[in-house]
Amino acid sequence: AGKGGGERQFNGLVDVYSKTLKSDGFVGLYSGFVISCVGIIVYSGCYFGFYDTLKPILLGDSNSLILSFILGYTVTISAGLLSYPIDTISSRMMMTSGQAVKYKGSIDCAVQIIKNEGFMSMMKGAGANILRGVAGAGVLAGFDKFQELYIKWRVGA
16 A cells, blocks of 8 residues: 555655654654644543433433444544544644654644645544444443443342
């Protein structure tokens, strides 16, 4: 899986590290790391926070796997869309290793993307994320079902 006929920038993991160290130094290995952590915190907070908050309100005492899955899918999509611009910034910062175009930081990166390409470019690829949300929904609904069965087994009900 190449770049559509063009030359590859890197030829393996060791090459990535050596070229990044030569062009950007040790700090270059962590380009985009902080904003990536921020994105993970935002996503996880929304993912678990929305689900745990909305489940008792919308589902009540219902143990329906289907309803849990639908709620989980809605929550996964919402969390993904809310955190996607942060993911875009993180990806852009990581992909500038060894190139002339540099960002001063994550805020500068966001400003440049919005100024040069418009806000919707921050959401490029979000559609694929929505399709991958099925897995996140399965995790939430599956865990709830597993927890319910485990408690019944331990209590002996």
